[in-house]
Amino acid sequence: MATDVIILGARGRMGATLANLANADEDLNLKAVCERPGNCDGLESFGCLCGDDLEALLPDCPGAVIVDFTSPEASIATAKIAARHGNPVVIGTTGLNPEQVAEVEGIAKDHPLFWAPNMSVGVNVLLKLLPQLVQALGEDYDMEISEIHHKMKKDAPSGTALKLAQCLAEARGWDYDEVKNHCRDGIIGERPKDELGVQTLRGGDVVGDHTMYFFGPGERIEVTHRAHSRETFASGALRAAKWLSGQKPGKLYAMADIF
Incomplete structure (x- = not known):
């Protein structure tokens, strides 16, 4: 029915x-x-x-x-x-x-x-898999997120970026509100070890791109989800x-x- x-x-x-x-x-x-x-x-x-x-x-x-x-x-x-x-x-x-x-x-x-x-099915599968990656890499890897959306989007960071960031923070055992950084400007000093940056880009007609970065000693891992259509x-x-x-x-x- x-x-x-x-x-x-x-x-x-x-x-x-x-x-x-x-x-x-x-x-x-x-x-x-x-x-x-x-x-x-x-x-x-x-x-x-x-x-x-x-x-x-x-x-x-x-x-x-x-x-x-x-x-x-x-x-x-x-x-x-x-x-x-x-x-x-x-x-x-x-x-x-x-x-x-x-x-x-x-x-x-x-x-x-x-x-x-x-x-998105893909994003929600990522939410299941990312904690495994965070825990396997360990605390030596700094975590950051960038998100890109069309210029008409009204909220920032995107709801998806926030959900992904909360997922990463929880996997690391952090309170997201205590470690989040949504904007960097000026003489900010060295990056704190317990920090999770979420950076926003807006322009054109981008449906939605989200990239999670894991910066480690001598290497970098990037996990990207791109939505091609609404x-x-x-x-x-x-x-x-x-x-x-x-x-x-x-x-x-x-x-x-x-x-």
């Missing part, structure tokens, strides 16, 4: 990709698309329910999984509305602050909720929607739960 989905922000780059892929997937039924007020022109082309008021759409979409790649504030509002109507939600929005993450975690205790800053993330989010439709509430689910 096909899983009903609702795509938010369907006129945006990610939203349109999600809606088109959902329409092409025989295991999904694009039940509705939603946009912010004043931005709904052309939504009828998706051949489903459409509008600018999610709350008004949900009575006609019982059980449909909402997929949200919008903004932190909008995603929190979506989770609250969905909870009132009993609809599961997949959130791919980045840039959530600790308070917003805690709010989502609270909602997830009673309603099926999934959140991942990166829906379909990489959209496919992962729709995979999550299919999976979430059969899950019960109780925790904030992530890609690791699918694997």
Whole structure:
């Protein structure tokens, strides 16, 4: 039986990709698309329910999984509305602050909720493998991350870079907030041993590049993930929607739960 989905922000780059892929997937039924007020022109082309008021759409979409790649504030509002109507939600929005993450975690205790800053299968496999590399190399290797995204991206560092950095820090036994360095400028002195730098580049239409560096005595290891298309993330989010439709509430689910 096909899983009903609702795509938010369907006129945006990610939203349109999600809606088109959902329409092409025989295991999904694009039940509705939603946009912010004043931005709904052309939504009828998706051949489903459409509008600018999610709350008004949900009575006609019982059980449909909402997929949200919008903004932190909008995603929190979506989770609250969905909870009132009993609809599961997949959130791919980045840039959530600790308070917003805690709010989502609270909602997830009673309603099926999934959140991942990166829906790519490759990135999530990396999150499984990187701790092994960190532990095998040992403390003589300095760790750094660089990330590149298109010039329209609003948050920095990217949610994926932060997730990768937290993974590396945890594997080393560090508190990430105590060792992170997101910017270097001026006479900064020698690099502390217990430091993890995350540097941001923005420009053009880069979908997403992340490189992890391990600088050791006489050698350097680089591990890079490059996303060539937004379909990489959209496919992962729709995979999550299919999976979430059969899950019960109780925790904030992530890609690791699918694997």
